[in-house]
Amino acid sequence: MKITGIKSYQDLQSKIKGKKQAFVLIYKKGSELSECAIQNIEESANNTKDFELFTVDVTEVRDIHGKYAISSAPTLISFENGEFRNTYKGCNDKSYYKSVFENLVFIASATDGKPQKRVTVYSTPTCSWCTTIKTHLRKNGIRFTDIDVSKDQRAAEAMVKKSGQQGVPQTDINGQIIVGFDRERINRLLEIDG
DSSP: OOOOOOOOHHHHHHHHOSSSSEEEEEEOOTTTTHHHHHHHHHHHTTOOOOOOOOETTTTTTOOOOGGGGGOOEEEEEEEEETEEEEEEEEEOHHHHHHHHHHHHHHHHHHOSOOOOEEEEEEEEOOOHHHHHHHHHHHHTTTOEEETTTTTOOOHHHHHHHHHHHOOOOOEETTTTESSOOOHHHHHHHHOOOO
């Protein structure tokens, strides 16, 4: 993984153009939270070569964060094929960033031609069954969105509203909610053999 500083919005656009996956960390030099994010991102992305990481110091570059409605630093922004995808705010732990990088790179590389069902996994970093279900989905080439409900209160509330349950993992497959790791039902809904 290569880390490159960005000097302007135009510079950013030219650098992410044509990149399958790219991440931009908007940070504030000297801020304790920003330094925490930089360190954890660097350590978690150390062995990943499938994307590039760019940094933007808001004390020097003023024309990027407004384009993506970023109001706080640090914020990590993900891009796919040069298009804005998502934001991840604050300083998160290494396992969280590792999950973000691995999942998004996996999603970008999983293409098999058949229509993909919309799959969302609600999870937490300390949940072993959450890890099991995500491993099962990756092993079978299923693209999914992973939402860490320990870091996103609104997503946690939406999950409880859908299922009536607070426990994780929960998997939403085209609107059908599965609480826990029900391999048989997941396989049937996603047409996975075995």
